[in-house]
Amino acid sequence: MAAIAPTILALDFDGVLCDGLLEYFQTSWGTYCQIWNPPSHTPPDNVAAQFYRLRPVIETGWEMPVLVRALVLGVPEAKIVQDWSTVAKEIVASEKLDPAESGKKLDSFRDEWINKDLDSWLELHRFYPGVIEGVGKILSETPTQVFIVTTKEGRFVKQLLQQQGIQLPEERIIGKECKRPKYQTLRQILEVLSCQAAGLWFVEDRLKTLQLVQQHPDLQDVRLYLADWGYNTEAHHQSASNDQRIRLLSLAQFPQDFSVWS
Numbered sequence: 675m676a677a678i679a680p681t682i683l684a685l686d687f688d689g690v691l692c693d694g695l696l697e698y699f700q701t702s703w704g705t706y707c708q709i710w711n712p713p714s715h716t717p718p719d720n721v722a723a724q725f726y727r728l729r730p731v732i733e734t735g736w737e738m739p740v741l742v743r744a745l746v747l748g749v750p751e752a753k754i755v756q757d758w759s760t761v762a763k764e765i766v767a768s769e770k771l772d773p774a775e776s777g778k779k780l781d782s783f784r785d786e787w788i789n790k791d792l793d794s795w796l797e798l799h800r801f802y803p804g805v806i807e808g809v810g811k812i813l814s815e816t817p818t819q820v821f822i823v824t825t826k827e828g829r830f831v832k833q834l835l836q837q838q839g840i841q842l843p844e845e846r847i848i849g850k851e852c853k854r855p856k857y858q859t860l861r862q863i864l865e866v867l868s869c870q871a872a873g874l875w876f877v878e879d880r881l882k883t884l885q886l887v888q889q890h891p892d893l894q895d896v897r898l899y900l901a902d903w904g905y906n907t908e909a910h911h912q913s914a915s916n917d918q919r920i921r922l923l924s925l926a927q928f929p930q931d932f933s934v935w936s
Contacts, residue, residue, distance in 0.1 A: 679932045680897065681874065683821070687826050688879075694826075696798040699722050702738035703721075755907065818932075819867070820846065822847045824850070835847075856883055861890070881906060881910040884920050888920075894919075902923060
């Protein structure tokens with residue numbers, strides 16, 4: 675690894691290290707069946723493939739079964755990409771849905787699945803090519819301290835990483851259970867390690883999350899990367915390219931020396 679390196683590397687999990695699209699769709703479809711009770715519990719042809727392509731439009735859990743509903747109803751993909759917020763609101767209104775209740779149903783479906791058959795749930799998580807090798811190289815060849823900052827429960831992240839031979843201390847995996855925005859987690863990491871913001875690099879696949887970090891003056895020197903292989907779109911890539919503070923990172927760059935990231 676080159677001399678150019680962060681003191682701390684904070685990585686999102688889903689959409690940066692782990693591809694959870696298979697699990698996202700299975701959970702979304704199962705929740706959809708509970709809400710709408712379709713005549714067949716077998717997904718229509720192409721709905722899964724459409725869902726995978728459109729996953730970047732989703733910001734919160736309740737939207738997942740609503741996206742499935744939009745696809746079943748035949749809403750064009752282009753309309754969903756261009757104005758998902760309006761599409762989702764129209765479905766919520768026309769079908770008298772309670773977003774909070776839909777979110778609870780989704781969480782309950784996933785929790786029940788995990789409690790009944792954790793192994794089958796974990797098996798639906800795949801790692802992007804080269805990322806495990808890249809993390810292993812960072813851990814073995816550099817003094818950089820790696821943290822996982824994610825909205826997934828930390829215990830599952832730990833288990834999935836261990837299956838790939840990556841061992842991180844529990845305090846380096848900061849998940850859903852911490853119940854705080856990622857910018858606050860980054861701030862806490864800096865405080866605990868007494869590190870300057872410039873020594874922290876953060877890799878995330880959601881542009882809005884990076885933009886939230888930008889809004890905090892004490893984090894203005896954190897180096898921000900948008901993982902272009904994650905749950906984002908060409909429009910997000912273009913926005914990142916036009917933003918002086920956000921760097922676009924490719925999957926091919928990730929396992930390489932940090933100097934290649936610049």
